Amino acid sequence: MGFGKIFLLNMALLITMAYLANILYKYVLVKISGKINYILSILWFIFAGWICMKFGFQLKGDVLFDLRIVPLIIAAIVYAKPVVVMIISFGIGFSRLTFGISEAAIAGTINFVILGILCAFMITWMNKRQFKQSTRGILTILVLNTVNVLDIAIFGVIPFKEYILTIMPSTLPITLLFSCIFALILLDFQLDQRRKLELLHTNELMTRQTEELRQAKLSLEERARQLTQASQYKSEFLANMSHELRTPLNSIINLAEMISESEEGQEEEPLEKDTPNYGTIIYKSGRELLQLINDILDLSKVEAGRLEVVQEEVVLAEVVQLMELQFEHDAEQKGIEFEVTMMPELPSTIQSDAQRLCQILRNLLSNAFKFTHQGRVDLMIHKDSSACSISGEWIVFSVADTGIGIPQDKHEAIFEMFRQADGSISRKYGGTGLGLPISQDLARLMGGFIQVDSREGAGSLFHLYLPLIQKENSGALSDEENEAPGGAD
Secondary structure, rough: HHHHHHHHHHHHHHHHHHHHHHHHHHHHHHHHHHHHHHHHHHHHHHHHHHHHOOOOOOEEOOEEOOOOOHHHHHHOOOOOOOOHHHHHHHHHHHHHHHHOOOHHHHHHHHHHHHHHHHHHHHHHHHHOOOOHHHHHHHHHHHHHHHHHHHHHHHHHOHHHHHHHHHHHHHHHHHHHHHHHHHHHHHHHHHHHHHHHHHHHHHHHHHHHHHHHHHHHHHHHHHHHHHHHHHEEEEEHHHHHHHHHHHHHHHHHHHHHHHHHHHOOOOOOOOOOOOOOHHHHHHHHHHHHHHHHHHHHHHHHHHHHHHOOOOOOEEEHHHHHHHHHHHHHHHHHHHOOOOEEEEEOOOOOOEOOOHEEEEEEEHHHHHHHHHOOOOOOOEEEEHHHHHOOOOOOOOEEEEEEEOOOOHHHHHHHHOOOOOOOOOOOOHHHHOOOOOOHHHHHHHHHHHHOOEEEEEOOOOOEEEEEEOOOOOOOOOOEOOOOOOOOOOOOO
16 A cells, blocks of 8 residues: 555654754754744644645545654653643644545544643653653553554544554554654654763863862962961061060170179179169060060960950049050150040940950050150040941040051051061061050950051051940950951951
């Protein structure tokens, strides 16, 4: 009857259409949105069924035998949505009517409506069971071909006996064979697409890893730069420290030796008239040496996260009196004015750590006197509720001077360990460069922060902000403390 030749022609047409669809997808459709591609693929399956009918085997007038069921089988394997497969099946079925409305055309349409409903139930069932792709393909090929034969035998215009005995033995094996062949072609195509997707994914992964490696390299280079810079700062610090330690130690040793020699020759000649001043110099050198040791100890506590504060009631008048007594002599010696002002709205006491508060003020005032050659140094204490973004009332200790000032680009550097505004300053003015970093850490630990406002040659103004109402804290400084709002560190 020629079924084999016609079915082979159908198969060739389907393979050609599949190849053309692949080419179009690679070079044209890949640039179109996924939604449009999805719709076009549905139309392609319907058109494939129509092509099979167009070149099908015509028997007894309007009766057509072809491979229109193959596109439906492939659609049932490819698509996971039952509704989509029903649309394809109904589309192929109703496209049969384009060749003329007849009893055979209506029977063909009914056949594909039944097959579409069957496909929907099968897909739903297989999705629930989570069958493998190969199992889904085998079941779909066997069930649809079997039901197709039964539909043609029951609803077709060819007599049942004639179809079962003469036509079905030829068409069913060919349909099964070509369905399997096309399914294998589809499987190979899917494997190729999967390999391409995996290769694309691998390339994207390698690109991302390359970028991550580049970022890691930049991060390591930045870290190495920071370590080199930190090493440089520490080297400068150690050089300054060796100078600072040697100066008072040499004074103590030399003067103690002179006093000792004077005592040994006391019977032969009276003590020199400058001997009484030696005690003052030794006392001052010892105080300087003690301050250096205290700074180093505080530094070690800061780095270990064990610097502690003790909350207690602090009388502001006593703090003011202590600062006045301690720095009045320095002001007289340098010939500069020193004034302490307390605003009337201040409370008489606050909750803080008196020792650490005085330590911060001493550091700020010591720097003010050290870098001021003429003019004045002022300490003013007042309240402020709008100084920063954090709500609440603050007590502010402001230390102002008319000294050498600090360049704008060095405001952050002065709060870093081992750094000063200028590395040569330690040689000229003395000091370790630890006072401000330690003061900033102490202020943060007490719930406050330090701000600086200064320009080179125009003096400096440091503000120590402390909350009037202290929050509960652990009393120990750690690396996870939040940065001070608006601070310089």
